[in-house]
Amino acid sequence: MEPRAWLRPRIVPLLAALLTAGAGLGARAVLTGAVANVGGVALWSVLVACLILAVRPSLPGGQLFALTLGISVAVELFQLTGVPLALYRIHRLSALVLGTSFQWADLPAYLLGSLAAGLGQGLSLRARRAADPGRGAGRG
Secondary structure, eight states: OOHHHHHHHHHHHHHHHHHHHHHHHHHHHHOOHHHHHHHHHHHHHHHHHHHHHHHOTTOOHHHHHHHHHHHHHHHHHHGGGSHHHHHHHHOTTHHHHHOSSOOTTHHHHHHHHHHHHHHHHHHHHHHHHHHOTTOOTTOO
């Protein structure tokens, strides 16, 4: 496979990941309280989904939703170990990836972000199939 053919379907998810990271950091900087927390956490899940799509661009929306939610919840549960907080004390940027402490309120926000990403991917795949009816289901 030609390198450009491999890279082409991954460009949009990678650009979306950059925009999502910027939006998440901006939301935390501009917004306050629960809106900032829910928005930032939901966007973190969307960022995870973008990174997954950079690896598997043709992943169906339902599978993207499940994988994104699973990773998000796993990272939140990992915070119960205290390791992310210890890493934060060493380098503050680690909190952007792993957080610092478990919060029940983050779980619905992960669900929201994962659901938005899964629905978006499902609609995108449906639109691509409609635009190119001869396209194989496994290609992308």
